[in-house]
Amino acid sequence: MNRESHLVELVGDDGVHVGQSTVEDAHQAPHGRLHRAFSVLLMDPDGRLLLQQRATVKTRFPLRWANACCGHPAPGVPVPEAAAVRLDEELGITGVPFEQLGVHLYRAVDPATGRVEHEYDHVLLGRVRPDVAMRPDPAEVAQVDWVEADALRSGLVTDPTRYAPWLAGVVALLPDDAGDR
Template sequence: MNRESHLVELVANDGIHIGQSTVEDAHQAPDGKLHRAFSILLMDPDGRLLLQRRAAVKTRFPLRWANACCGHPAPGVPVPEAAATRLDEELGIAGVPFEQLGVHLYRAADPVTGLVEHEYDHVLLGRVTPDVAMRPDPAEVAEVDWVEVETLRSGLATEPDRYAPWLAGVVELLPGGAGGR
């Protein structure tokens, strides 16, 4: 099934469920519909983050660097469960426990596709080794790279258009002792 026809949970600004929509409908301009999402940060023991460059066929922000994985839980599916499933689908990584870091609420319009991200984004941190077995799905991921947090922050400040617009807010939720500020 086309991912754009999957259902997402619409939420109010406080994260309370208010309905559902298809992925496609939730991302329509001009404003998009606020919906539940998740962003996974994967960190190695040296404090580096795994980034993925989104595939060229992605409907929103193609070929931009983003966190390891992101997606939308279907209505009624717990965020950690949906995140674990999506991490396996996109990168072939399974069995990673997550720490919930918080929520990043944002809206961003894609200048290339005209679609809008308006998300109540649950940010999850998983810890893995840099040699973790991966099988990136080429329909989702163009490439991956391990990056120092401060190098990433510098890139986000100087070349923001290379990155997905949610990435800066997601990285800001890193705890101080995990490579964050």
């Protein structure tokens, strides 16, 4: 089934369920419809973050660098459960427990496709070894890279169009001591 026809949960600014929609409909211009999403950050013991460059076929922000994976839970599916499935689908990584860092509410229009991201984005942190077994799906991921958190924060300021527009807000939820655990 085409991912654009999957159902997402529409929510209010407070994250309370108000309905459902297809992915395609939720991302229509000019405003998009606020819906539940998740962003997974993966960190290694040295505090580096795994980034993926989104595949060219993505309908929103193709070829931009983003967090390890992101997606939308189907209505009624717990966020951590949906995130674990998506992490496996995109990167082939399984068995990662998540810490919930918070929610990043944002809206961004993709200048290349006109599609709109308007998301109530649950940010999850998983800890993995840098040699974690991966099998990136080329239909989802162009490439991956481990980056130092401070270098990423700097890049988000100096060259923001290189990155997905949600990434700065997602990374801002990382605790200062996240790499020390």
